[in-house]
Amino acid sequence: MKQYDTLVIGGGPAGLAAAIGAKKENGEVLLLEREQRLGGILKQCIHDGFGLIQFKERLSGPEYVERFIQEFLSLNIDYETLAFVIKIDKKEGFYHVSYVSKKGVCEVTVRSLIIATGCRERTAKQIQIHGTRPSGVFTAGCAQHFVNLLGEKIGNKCVILGSGDIGLIMARRLTLEGMKVLGVYEAKATPSGLTRNLVQCLEDYQIPLYLSHTVTRVFGEERLNAVEIMQVDEKMRPIEGTQEIVECDTLILSVGLIPENEITESLGIALDLKTKGPYVDDYFMSSLENVYICGNALHVNDLVDYVSESGLIAGKNSMRQHVSTQSVSIDLSDDFLYLVPQRVSVHDVQESMFYFRAKKEMKAADLLVKVNGKEIMKRRYKNLKPPEMEKIKVKWEMGKISENDHIEIELKEDLCVK
Amino acid sequence: MREMTCIVCPNGCHLTVNETNDEILVKGNLCPRGKDFAIQEIHHPMRTITSTVKTVYKEVPTIPIKVSKEFPKERIFDVMNQINHIQVDYVAQQGDVLMENVLGLGINIVVTSNILKETIHE
Numbered sequence: 001m002k003q004y005d006t007l008v009i010g011g012g013p014a015g016l017a018a019a020i021g022a023k024k025e026n027g028e029v030l031l032l033e034r035e036q037r038l039g040g041i042l043k044q045c046i047h048d049g050f051g052l053i054q055f056k057e058r059l060s061g062p063e064y065v066e067r068f069i070q071e072f073l074s075l076n077i078d079y080e081t082l083a084f085v086i087k088i089d090k091k092e093g094f095y096h097v098s099y100v101s102k103k104g105v106c107e108v109t110v111r112s113l114i115i116a117t118g119c120r121e122r123t124a125k126q127i128q129i130h131g132t133r134p135s136g137v138f139t140a141g142c143a144q145h146f147v148n149l150l151g152e153k154i155g156n157k158c159v160i161l162g163s164g165d166i167g168l169i170m171a172r173r174l175t176l177e178g179m180k181v182l183g184v185y186e187a188k189a190t191p192s193g194l195t196r197n198l199v200q201c202l203e204d205y206q207i208p209l210y211l212s213h214t215v216t217r218v219f220g221e222e223r224l225n226a227v228e229i230m231q232v233d234e235k236m237r238p239i240e241g242t243q244e245i246v247e248c249d250t251l252i253l254s255v256g257l258i259p260e261n262e263i264t265e266s267l268g269i270a271l272d273l274k275t276k277g278p279y280v281d282d283y284f285m286s287s288l289e290n291v292y293i294c295g296n297a298l299h300v301n302d303l304v305d306y307v308s309e310s311g312l313i314a315g316k317n318s319m320r321q322h323v324s325t326q327s328v329s330i331d332l333s334d335d336f337l338y339l340v341p342q343r344v345s346v347h348d349v350q351e352s353m354f355y356f357r358a359k360k361e362m363k364a365a366d367l368l369v370k371v372n373g374k375e376i377m378k379r380r381y382k383n384l385k386p387p388e389m390e391k392i393k394v395k396w397e398m399g400k401i402s403e404n405d406h407i408e409i410e411l412k413e414d415l416c417v418k
Numbered sequence: 419m420r421e422m423t424c425i426v427c428p429n430g431c432h433l434t435v436n437e438t439n440d441e442i443l444v445k446g447n448l449c450p451r452g453k454d455f456a457i458q459e460i461h462h463p464m465r466t467i468t469s470t471v472k473t474v475y476k477e478v479p480t481i482p483i484k485v486s487k488e489f490p491k492e493r494i495f496d497v498m499n500q501i502n503h504i505q506v507d508y509v510a511q512q513g514d515v516l517m518e519n520v521l522g523l524g525i526n527i528v529v530t531s532n533i534l535k536e537t538i539h540e
């Protein structure tokens with residue numbers, strides 16, 4: 001049976017960076033991708049704005065990811081596309097992995113696994129819409145696939161439900177392709193997408209955004225011909241009497257993304273209810289020894305630069321010699337939507353990197369890190385918004401984390417600042 | 419006074435712009451690019467676009483493109499119209515220019531992916 005140090009599952013930006021990271025630590029690496037081409041979701045994200053942090057350039061999705069593909073290929077890393085993992089067994093500290101590919105059923109033994117399977121879109125089933133099941137209802141990513149990769153026209157008049165970034169980007173894209181986008185409807189009182197996307201995708205094209213509104217019903221036999229829109233209260237319950245019928249032949253759902261957990265769950269890895277992805281320690285290792293998670297499979301990122309960063313770190317760490325699953329959890333205050341990594345490994349450590357989102361908009365807030373009740377770090381934040389992920393480096397002045405340490409991270413809104 | 423969001427980078431700074439007789443005062447920008455953006459936005463908003471163009475290859479029906487630099491916002495649909503007339507009939511690569519100086523605006527249409535090179539082996 002062929003042996004590798006590290007097996008990477010998923011060939012998007014996270015997986016490519018992970019494979020590169022492990023290879024640079026002199027690892028023998030294999031990457032498996034289920035689609036025909038490497039590149040992940042960025043193959044269809046033809047808009048620009050990628051890589052501003054890492055390359056200080058405004059690249060389109062394909063330009064960004066093809067840079068990594070080039071580096072990946074130049075390192076002669078083994079990989080297979082159209083490859084599906086069917087079984088993973090743990091035996092004597094190694095993982096035996098079976099997968100199918102063009103070569104038939106293959107088996108490999110690896111020391112470390114990196115899960116970089118990205119995320120999936122929530123669909124109509126996961127939200128409450130009544131009525132028939134006509135054609136013309138797409139998730140935003142699916143519409144993006146049809147329009148950008150297949151060059152198809154998906155309809156004439158469209159309504160977008162949800163103000164996530166993909167929905168906003170598709171509102172502009174479909175407008176450019178000659179479709180009439182009647183509006184973006186968002187059930188929450190605040191938009192989910194980045195402010196810059198509200199400006200350059202909606203305002204620039206005079207596409208209206210309706211907050212506290214949702215789609216409650218769809219109409220049409222074969223093809224969608226209208227949707228019912230209702231206003232919602234702060235608990236997102238539709239308000240009687242606000243019904244309005246909007247004629248359209250296309251409904252695009254941009255109602256959120258969740259980490260793809262198929263493989264993580266089959267391995268029995270513990271999940272975090274906040275991120276909907278697995279728990280990891282500051283090495284990006286999950287609750288299972290030598291299994292690492294990175295990119296959107298860990299938590300849904302808005303910037304691909306951080307996705308690549310997490311991949312590179314996970315890849316490097318997958319080549320560590322001494323690994324321990326011993327870690328301490330972090331007590332988070334209520335004002336966090338989430339914080340990743342969720343745990344800190346018990347080891348000698350100078351600093352750890354964390355990514356977090358605030359639960360609500362805050363004009364000003366202090367982030368406090370406490371170990372055993374003693375404040376070791378404080379940082380001021382201005383304009384925290386849930387759609388915008390923040391990054392913070394925590395320096396552990398004691399130089400190590402022990403199993404009895406109690407770590408608390410608090411976010412305190414400063415209400416005096418307006 | 420005008421308020422706007424800088425769209426140059428993901429920070430999306432909230433800018434307030436005060437125009438007096440001989441000066442434009444910009445506040446809220448975390449970096450100098452924000453000021454340049456605000457001034458341009460007041461005088462003549464500029465944007466870039468990305469899109470796709472058709473190819474003659476069944477396996478890869480479209481490839482992604484971008485315009486090489488910013489151009490006046492009100493010309494977006496004129497430029498789109500030109501883009502929609504392009505059909506690629508060779509194995510184009512990232513960086514190839516498919517159309518030069520579109521509508522005299524000083525912008526080129528540039529291929530942003532190697533998907534054809536990767537997929538089509540003639």
Ligand SMILES: Cc1cc2nc3c(=O)[nH]c(=O)nc-3n(C[C@H](O)[C@H](O)[C@H](O)COP(=O)(O)OP(=O)(O)OC[C@H]3O[C@@H](n4cnc5c(N)ncnc54)[C@H](O)[C@@H]3O)c2cc1C
Pocket residue numbers: 009010011012013014015032033034035038039040041042045047048049050051083084085116117118119141144165166169260263294295296297301302303304305307
């Ligand atoms: C539509 C959209 C628009 C976005 N816009 C922006 C933007 O403007 N700017 C920005 O910076 N970021 C943007 N992002 C975010 C960025 O694209 C993602 O953060 C990034 O692509 C995530 O990379 P990834 O490698 O984790 O996942 P993906 O790119 O999704 O890659 C995962 C890969 O794993 C493969 N895979 C999944 N399961 C398996 C399996 N069981 N076996 C084998 N392979 C598997 C998939 O086929 C896929 O190729 C956008 C994301 C989306 C979805």
Ligand code: SF4
Pocket residue numbers: 424425426427428429430431446447448449450451452453455
């Ligand atoms: S002002 Fe500078 S930092 Fe702020 S959004 Fe614009 S470019 Fe980014």
